Amino acid sequence: MGNKNTNQSKVDLVYRKKKNAEEMKHQLISFGLMIGLTFVAFLTIASEDVGNWFAVPFILLLAVIQVAFQLYYFMHMNQKGHETPALFLYSGVFVAFITVLAFLTIIWW
Amino acid sequence: MEPQKMTAETFPASPEKATLEGKNKFVGFWLFLGGETVLFASLFATYLALKNSNAGGAKTTDMFDLTLVFIATMLLLTSSLTSVYAMYHMKNFAFKKMQLWLGVTVLLGASFLGVEIYEFYHYVHAYDFTITSSALGSSFYTLVGTHGAHVAFGLCWITALMIRNMRRGLDLYNAPKYYVASLYWHFIDVVWVFIFTVVYLMGMVG
Amino acid sequence: MIRKWRVYSLFLLLTLVLAGCGEPYLSTLKPVGEVADKQFFLTVLSTLIMVLVVIVVSIIFFYVIIKFKRSKVGEDTIPKQVEGNRNLEITWTAIPILLLIILVVPVVAYTLELGDTSAMDKKKRDPEKTLVVNVRASLYWWEFEYPDYGIVTSQELIVPTDQKVYFKLKASDVKHSFWVPSAGGKIDTNTDNENKFYLTFDSKRTKDAGEYFYGKCAELCGPSHALMDFKVKTLSQDEFLGWTKKMADYKKPTSTKDLALEGEKLFKEKNCLSCHAVEPGDERPEAARTAPNLATFGERTKVAGIKDMNKENVKAWLKDPESFKPGNKMTGTYPKLNDSEADALYEYLKGLKIE
Amino acid sequence: MVSTIAKKRGFGAVLWDYLTTVDHKKIAVLYLVAGGFFFLIGGLEAMIIRIQLAIPENDFVSAGFYNEVMTMHGTTMIFLAAMPLLFALMNAVVPIQIGARDVAFPFVNSLGFWLFFFGGIFLNLGWFMGGAPDAGWTAYASLTLNSEGHGMDFYILGLQIAGIGTLIAGINFLATIINMRTPGMTYMRMPLFTWTTFVASALILFAFPPLTAGLAMLMLDRMFDTSFFNPELGGNTIIWEHLFWIFGHPEVYILILPAFGIFSEIIPVFARKRLFGYSSMVFATVLIGFLGFMVWAHHMFTTGLGPIANAIFAVATMAIAVPTGIKVFNWLLTIWGGNVKFTTPMLYSVAFIPSFLLGGVTGVMLAAAAADYQFHDTYFVVAHFHYVIIGGVVFGILAGVHYWWPKMFGKILNEKLGKISFVLFFVGFHLTFFIQHFLGLWGMPRRVFTFLPNQGLDLGNLVSTIGALFMFVAVVILLINVIWTTAKGERVSGDPWGDGRTLEWAVSSPPPEYNFKQLPLVRGLDPLWIEKMDGKKGMTASEPLDDIHMPNNSILPVIISFGLFVSAFGFMYRQEHSWGLPVILIGLGITFATMLVRSLKDDHGYHIHKEDLTDDDDKGVKA
Numbered sequence A: 001m002g003n004k005n006t007n008q009s010k011v012d013l014v015y016r017k018k019k020n021a022e023e024m025k026h027q028l029i030s031f032g033l034m035i036g037l038t039f040v041a042f043l044t045i046a047s048e049d050v051g052n053w054f055a056v057p058f059i060l061l062l063a064v065i066q067v068a069f070q071l072y073y074f075m076h077m078n079q080k081g082h083e084t085p086a087l088f089l090y091s092g093v094f095v096a097f098i099t100v101l102a103f104l105t106i107i108w109w
Numbered sequence B: 001m002e003p004q005k006m007t008a009e010t011f012p013a014s015p016e017k018a019t020l021e022g023k024n025k026f027v028g029f030w031l032f033l034g035g036e037t038v039l040f041a042s043l044f045a046t047y048l049a050l051k052n053s054n055a056g057g058a059k060t061t062d063m064f065d066l067t068l069v070f071i072a073t074m075l076l077l078t079s080s081l082t083s084v085y086a087m088y089h090m091k092n093f094a095f096k097k098m099q100l101w102l103g104v105t106v107l108l109g110a111s112f113l114g115v116e117i118y119e120f121y122h123y124v125h126a127y128d129f130t131i132t133s134s135a136l137g138s139s140f141y142t143l144v145g146t147h148g149a150h151v152a153f154g155l156c157w158i159t160a161l162m163i164r165n166m167r168r169g170l171d172l173y174n175a176p177k178y179y180v181a182s183l184y185w186h187f188i189d190v191v192w193v194f195i196f197t198v199v200y201l202m203g204m205v206g
Numbered sequence C: 001m002i003r004k005w006r007v008y009s010l011f012l013l014l015t016l017v018l019a020g021c022g023e024p025y026l027s028t029l030k031p032v033g034e035v036a037d038k039q040f041f042l043t044v045l046s047t048l049i050m051v052l053v054v055i056v057v058s059i060i061f062f063y064v065i066i067k068f069k070r071s072k073v074g075e076d077t078i079p080k081q082v083e084g085n086r087n088l089e090i091t092w093t094a095i096p097i098l099l100l101i102i103l104v105v106p107v108v109a110y111t112l113e114l115g116d117t118s119a120m121d122k123k124k125r126d127p128e129k130t131l132v133v134n135v136r137a138s139l140y141w142w143e144f145e146y147p148d149y150g151i152v153t154s155q156e157l158i159v160p161t162d163q164k165v166y167f168k169l170k171a172s173d174v175k176h177s178f179w180v181p182s183a184g185g186k187i188d189t190n191t192d193n194e195n196k197f198y199l200t201f202d203s204k205r206t207k208d209a210g211e212y213f214y215g216k217c218a219e220l221c222g223p224s225h226a227l228m229d230f231k232v233k234t235l236s237q238d239e240f241l242g243w244t245k246k247m248a249d250y251k252k253p254t255s256t257k258d259l260a261l262e263g264e265k266l267f268k269e270k271n272c273l274s275c276h277a278v279e280p281g282d283e284r285p286e287a288a289r290t291a292p293n294l295a296t297f298g299e300r301t302k303v304a305g306i307k308d309m310n311k312e313n314v315k316a317w318l319k320d321p322e323s324f325k326p327g328n329k330m331t332g333t334y335p336k337l338n339d340s341e342a343d344a345l346y347e348y349l350k351g352l353k354i355e
Numbered sequence D: 001m002v003s004t005i006a007k008k009r010g011f012g013a014v015l016w017d018y019l020t021t022v023d024h025k026k027i028a029v030l031y032l033v034a035g036g037f038f039f040l041i042g043g044l045e046a047m048i049i050r051i052q053l054a055i056p057e058n059d060f061v062s063a064g065f066y067n068e069v070m071t072m073h074g075t076t077m078i079f080l081a082a083m084p085l086l087f088a089l090m091n092a093v094v095p096i097q098i099g100a101r102d103v104a105f106p107f108v109n110s111l112g113f114w115l116f117f118f119g120g121i122f123l124n125l126g127w128f129m130g131g132a133p134d135a136g137w138t139a140y141a142s143l144t145l146n147s148e149g150h151g152m153d154f155y156i157l158g159l160q161i162a163g164i165g166t167l168i169a170g171i172n173f174l175a176t177i178i179n180m181r182t183p184g185m186t187y188m189r190m191p192l193f194t195w196t197t198f199v200a201s202a203l204i205l206f207a208f209p210p211l212t213a214g215l216a217m218l219m220l221d222r223m224f225d226t227s228f229f230n231p232e233l234g235g236n237t238i239i240w241e242h243l244f245w246i247f248g249h250p251e252v253y254i255l256i257l258p259a260f261g262i263f264s265e266i267i268p269v270f271a272r273k274r275l276f277g278y279s280s281m282v283f284a285t286v287l288i289g290f291l292g293f294m295v296w297a298h299h300m301f302t303t304g305l306g307p308i309a310n311a312i313f314a315v316a317t318m319a320i321a322v323p324t325g326i327k328v329f330n331w332l333l334t335i336w337g338g339n340v341k342f343t344t345p346m347l348y349s350v351a352f353i354p355s356f357l358l359g360g361v362t363g364v365m366l367a368a369a370a371a372d373y374q375f376h377d378t379y380f381v382v383a384h385f386h387y388v389i390i391g392g393v394v395f396g397i398l399a400g401v402h403y404w405w406p407k408m409f410g411k412i413l414n415e416k417l418g419k420i421s422f423v424l425f426f427v428g429f430h431l432t433f434f435i436q437h438f439l440g441l442w443g444m445p446r447r448v449f450t451f452l453p454n455q456g457l458d459l460g461n462l463v464s465t466i467g468a469l470f471m472f473v474a475v476v477i478l479l480i481n482v483i484w485t486t487a488k489g490e491r492v493s494g495d496p497w498g499d500g501r502t503l504e505w506a507v508s509s510p511p512p513e514y515n516f517k518q519l520p521l522v523r524g525l526d527p528l529w530i531e532k533m534d535g536k537k538g539m540t541a542s543e544p545l546d547d548i549h550m551p552n553n554s555i556l557p558v559i560i561s562f563g564l565f566v567s568a569f570g571f572m573y574r575q576e577h578s579w580g581l582p583v584i585l586i587g588l589g590i591t592f593a594t595m596l597v598r599s600l601k602d603d604h605g606y607h608i609h610k611e612d613l614t615d616d617d618d619k620g621v622k623a
């Protein structure tokens, strides 16, 4: 099983640990933001003052942002080597989008 | 051939992609998630088309309870963070810590599932709202239930991984498996974000 | 020798095509109204474009497969390995796009035009100018309701010529599709909602086409889908108004023949009346109208939409509808009939006419 | 060496070998045999259709039985014949074409086959267990829910199982092509068959989930009393139509794209000329795949979606003619200036061009929404899709089978029989379906079990039936050819056509289980041709000779699939028999327990040592 990492030095290891910690920090921040976005979404709906014409697109936008955090930070799509995953995920999102669009527009007419 | 025992030094930076098997799992699983996206889209679309078809029964505005959904959301979101944390420890070759945080993930996930089951139970008994009562019921339970089934499957999967590798520790054979399971778990969270937004929050405003 | 044979076969093909140009009461190639005309125009236009495409491709095709045969080129020659050609690529992208644009413009225009049913929803609709017919498809029969006149007929659709006839369509059990080929394309009758569209019938051409037009169910709906036919009769606008009056004033035909009276009695006793109405002004709700209205049965040209109208066929239908139309909804819903009962019922049914 | 051992083993051992195999080449044989079998069944059903429709008011079969035959013909041909046969060729060829020793997930590959197999068997059990599906291959919801007996349950459950198999097979091909290419095999050097496999697999990935969701809803409605499609409780049958066609339209491109790929392999070889416009061919393939997802509603023009939706979908549909045209002209220009040898595979490929062209242009006619109000659900549509499917997909499969037969089995199919069979099939095909365009225009709806005499439809239908007889004879001769070749054919070398261009012709016929002793180094498009033109005999190796890692065989895929097969019976009979529920649980239990075993038991495979590789010289890359 061609493992070519046997010669990694200690220095390397320290560097990697630092990088991992850095990444974890980003992930913590995005978690905080996600929680925040969730709060805002729930509050928007819970409050009586916000009109639906605004609330619905707004919470949808929040959901999209939150999901982007989830994908790019938690699922590492911000890292290299995720070109193929991104291609296929977005193709899926494209099909998903036109499916939902069609069902919202031409099922009941 | 058994994969060789590793140390923190020999453990590669991206253990999930260090072997060809790992690379294949990684790509294959992402592809699978692309397909899952479309599967859930079909269910979402159907729900959206039928969400006002309550056939005279309870409406979404009558039933949904924001507090409950909020608790469920927090549980699942947090479990996403704990599983990220577990992957952080995996990369640092800290097997025990990884297992620990996966354990926390499983507990959070299980509580989420508990809340959801309670919620369904409540709808059935308080509102007579079942999968057969109307097209709304059918599409609601199918969409949310499919998500719930994914949660349940994810729990079993992660638990099985934890038990299976308890003694063995981390190596390049099981690292991709852990990684992929955590991807799955995040994806479940992604779907939930849309469920709480599209089904529950939008369901509250009618 | 081979030449001659080729010419001969081409002729054969042509005669086959021409001679078989379909029957005027059934063929889309014999349009009898504006709607069918438009669709026929699109058919011809698209065919012409397609023939052009086929000819061009065929010329290149035959050229290359004849010219570059190995026996001509030589066993061992290795052709130049050409990568491609930018200008050619552009040409064969651009020309098809142009051809498609020629096609797309009328297609979109007609699609929008044929989909315009706003006239039937107008508040102040004049039923004489814009007639609306409610079509209801059921396993395996058709009901036509004229809401403006309070008339219900079955199996035979009566329409005025030279005006747009609007239809509101739906199905009562499974999906069907309403199609009168010579008058225009089809539209589905769904179980969930009503569909709307219109057809037109040209007075001159309908005369030439014969007694009536064939209507078909065009969506698979069960074993007897193939037999779910209906007939369309056209009347001039005046005749049509006359017809609606007669139908509205429908009086039960009073027969003097004993056999017919016997049949009328049987019709009640044998449970027929629980499904079939014998008056065009059927006031029961739709859901209760579970069988074809028989008020004008005596004038039909076909039994159950499919078999020629004669004593033999009517009796056979009454005794065993299953043998005519497998899976129909009448089979087994009434007590068995013996020969004389069937005779009596035939006599009675035959007398059901406007006059 | 390997094959002589195989011959000496008993039948039981061979059977066990095929049940447990994870070798893509053996899985290819499994797909070929199963798909071929279902093709014969589907063809037999087609013959019943044509005999019944030979004359008006025929009573060869009853109305109800006709609907079963018609439904099963369509379903079998699409799901159980055409797709698996294409999978057979993909499995046999694609890994070798990209210079891989195996697919990305050998176990999943085998699982995909067995799921398809058990799903197909289940679907066909309806014939013996009280009624086959009878609502058309499109299974429109209102009719499906109204259909009595268990026929449509066989459809729903059988397709669900087979569909999962197809989905994972698609994922496997994608991962294989993404990850397993040999050094130098960049995306833009991949043979077109690999490219089309890639795009078709992507279509599978995105098109099958809507089908899965739709079938699940049908299942819930039929077996668990939900009301997705029940208007009385607010349901809507149009949802099924959309889900089905969101799947269904890409499905037809899933079928045709690999066929396009096959022709793009064969034409250059027998014209001895590089594929004209390679990059625009690739571009067109991807574009067709992309557009394929935006046109599904052209099957629903008469549903009543409204004129604006119809107009949009009409325009989008017509757009597909453009990339397809690019392909057609590139094939023609490949032949132009070439040196063409008309072998059987080449005959099918050449005949494909005008045949498919006719089907394609009638497709564009159908796309003209307002005109389609007339064409829809008539024999015009039947003619259209048989022209594209037979003239495209079936010709492609037949061409590919003849072309790669020597690669798969080491013997060339008899050319004389092949050509006779081709001529009969070609003539019969046009005879059967050309006239159907006119039948449709003259007013003949499709899916009718009979028609009335003297309405101008008699002669056309008779001609059509006679054409079908020709096809029948052609298929019989093909079968004879297969048997004759297996018994009497002579063994051939690695490059039996002499002009092979791609990597599969660089290995022996049939290839060794590990494909390449050393992975080859690819220096451009048509790698083998490049080496040959440089005067070399084979590929240059990209790695030193080393041990080769191989996956272990496994019986688990069969058991997993069998579990679902068992549970399907439970689902079907749950409402009328008390044993239904336990059977569901037992079946699913078998499946999940086996999956657990698979994930708990480490499977590291084994190695073939390099010492064992060096002595047989004709296998793998000749360094």
Ligand code: HEA
Binding pocket: C050, C053, C057, C095, C096, C097, C099, C100, D138, D252, D253, D255, D256, D298, D299, D317, D318, D320, D321, D322, D324, D325, D326, D328, D356, D357, D359, D360, D361, D362, D363, D364, D366, D367, D368, D372, D375, D376, D377, D381, D384, D385, D388, D389, D392, D393
């Ligand atoms: C392999 C399968 C396959 C393929 C490749 C196609 C290809 C196409 N199909 Fe077909 N189709 C089916 C299989 C297929 N179809 C099936 C099975 C059904 C029926 C399903 C059912 O109801 O049971 C169907 C039904 C169907 C319908 C619905 C008809 C109806 O029910 O009313 C329509 C309507 O738009 C359509 C359109 C097209 C078009 C535009 C293409 C295009 O992709 C064709 C493009 C190709 C060309 C056009 C030829 C080459 C191009 C050139 C040489 C360039 C120049 C050309 C022009 C400018 C025109 N098809």
Ligand code: HEA
Binding pocket: D039, D040, D041, D042, D043, D044, D046, D047, D049, D050, D070, D071, D073, D074, D075, D077, D078, D081, D082, D135, D136, D137, D138, D382, D386, D389, D390, D393, D394, D432, D446, D447, D448, D449, D468, D471, D472, D473, D475, D476
């Ligand atoms: C891959 C797809 C495919 C293929 C290859 C075919 C092949 C053929 N089809 Fe097709 N057909 C469909 C897909 C296909 N079909 C679909 C999707 C439908 C729509 C169904 C629906 O409406 O729901 C349809 C519908 C359909 C109809 C319309 C039915 C109707 O609307 O009522 C007709 C009628 O002529 C027909 C005829 C044929 C014929 C004559 C062949 C011939 O080419 C077949 C040639 C093959 C043979 C002749 C095999 C010979 C067999 C043997 C030699 C075996 C004997 C021995 C043993 C089994 C041991 N088909």
Ligand code: CUA
Binding pocket: C137, C140, C175, C176, C177, C217, C218, C219, C220, C221, C222, C224, C225, C226, C228
């Ligand atoms: Cu009604 Cu077909």
Ligand SMILES: [Cu+2]
Binding pocket: D248, D249, D252, D295, D296, D298, D299
């Ligand atoms: Cu299509």
